[in-house]
Amino acid sequence: MKNILLCLDTDPQPSVFDGVVAIDTGVEHLFQHGGVTPDQVRDLVHGAMFTRGGNALKHTAVFIGGSDVQVGEQLLAAAQKAFFGPVRVSLMLDSNGSNTTAAAAVVTARRHVPFGPETIATILGGTGPVGQRVVRMLAQEGVEVRVASRRISRAEGVCHRVSQAVSGARVTPHSTESSDVASLVEGVQLVIAAGAAGIELLSAEARQNASSLQVAIDLNAVPPAGLGGIELHDKAAERDGQICYGALGVGGLKMKIHKAAIARLFQTNDVVLDADEIYVLGKEVASQQ
Numbered sequence: 001m002k003n004i005l006l007c008l009d010t011d012p013q014p015s016v017f018d019g020v021v022a023i024d025t026g027v028e029h030l031f032q033h034g035g036v037t038p039d040q041v042r043d044l045v046h047g048a049m050f051t052r053g054g055n056a057l058k059h060t061a062v063f064i065g066g067s068d069v070q071v072g073e074q075l076l077a078a079a080q081k082a083f084f085g086p087v088r089v090s091l092m093l094d095s096n097g098s099n100t101t102a103a104a105a106v107v108t109a110r111r112h113v114p115f116g117p118e119t120i121a122t123i124l125g126g127t128g129p130v131g132q133r134v135v136r137m138l139a140q141e142g143v144e145v146r147v148a149s150r151r152i153s154r155a156e157g158v159c160h161r162v163s164q165a166v167s168g169a170r171v172t173p174h175s176t177e178s179s180d181v182a183s184l185v186e187g188v189q190l191v192i193a194a195g196a197a198g199i200e201l202l203s204a205e206a207r208q209n210a211s212s213l214q215v216a217i218d219l220n221a222v223p224p225a226g227l228g229g230i231e232l233h234d235k236a237a238e239r240d241g242q243i244c245y246g247a248l249g250v251g252g253l254k255m256k257i258h259k260a261a262i263a264r265l266f267q268t269n270d271v272v273l274d275a276d277e278i279y280v281l282g283k284e285v286a287s288q289q
């Protein structure tokens with residue numbers, strides 16, 4: 001029985017990256033659909049779940065990707081609604097690598113900063129797919145999170161959604177257009193830059209001047225760095241008294257988490273992997289390193 005991954009992508013062109021990772025994880029056939037909308041999911045998922053019965057169902061799984069994590073969540077909900085009791089297949093949501101990248105960043109930070117009510121983190125570019133999931137995972141850990149965006153309404157939207165998903169979340173929205181970015185990293189122990197590729201969000205000087213800052217993680221792999229002075233390959237590099245990671249310093253763990261999640265889909269037919277589950281998996285993967 002061949003392992004088949006049905007990839008439902010919310011973007012017009014299904015992600016090549018997600019396809020390559022799936023093949024490298026041992027998926028034998030990829031069925032890639034682009035521009036998928038929630039109303040199309042039921043029939044696509046029925047095609048996956050009614051063709052193979054019983055124990056063979058675990059050889060088919062569904063991966064949801066694309067650059068819009070909110071629409072991705074709607075696809076995930078529609079897929080779950082399409083199931084009939086045990087007649088189901090495993091599901092994974094990872095829009096733009098959001099859950100796997102966020103899990104890698106937060107698990108990495110956790111190695112150096114004790115998470116708890118005293119910990120404060122700033123997430124720059126906190127409104128993208130990756131940033132939103134970083135905020136959610138940190139909030140789940142009890143960390144106080146400042147969500148930064150150019151537009152306050154976008155940061156407010158993320159805070160609202162995270163508060164709905166995480167009971168007791170301590171998240172506050174901030175606009176980088178109305179406040180100085182440097183002030184957003186004052187008094188914080190952790191900063192994670194999850195901004196768009198090739199955009200510097202915090203200068204090296206502002207980072208160096210943040211006296212409370214212990215750990216700085218930049219997820220942007222395209223020069224210039226999102227956090228000034230951090231190098232792409234930095235992996236627990238000590239700079240200016242701070243522990244620093246560049247995008248490639250986190251990327252290895254991200255790939256391991258992504259592959260572990262795909263492999264998990266084919267162990268049983270009833271797995272649903274979203275932010276919480278992928279974060280738990282991330283901790284397991286990191287503990288084995």
Ligand SMILES: NC(=O)c1ccc[n+]([C@@H]2O[C@H](COP(=O)([O-])OP(=O)(O)OC[C@H]3O[C@@H](n4cnc5c(N)ncnc54)[C@H](OP(=O)(O)O)[C@@H]3O)[C@@H](O)[C@H]2O)c1
Pocket residue numbers: 096097101125126127128129130131148149150151154155193194195196197198199219220221247248250251252254
């Ligand atoms: N290291 C890895 O393994 C790995 C894996 C996947 C992704 N990534 C990287 O992680 C980062 C986040 O990915 P993503 O898909 O979530 O990013 P994204 O959606 O492209 O951008 C994230 C946020 O950046 C802000 N932004 C966009 N253009 C900007 C500009 N010109 N100036 C200032 N801010 C701007 C936007 O926030 P506002 O509009 O709200 O300000 C946006 O929501 C990217 O750099 C991506 O390449 C790394």
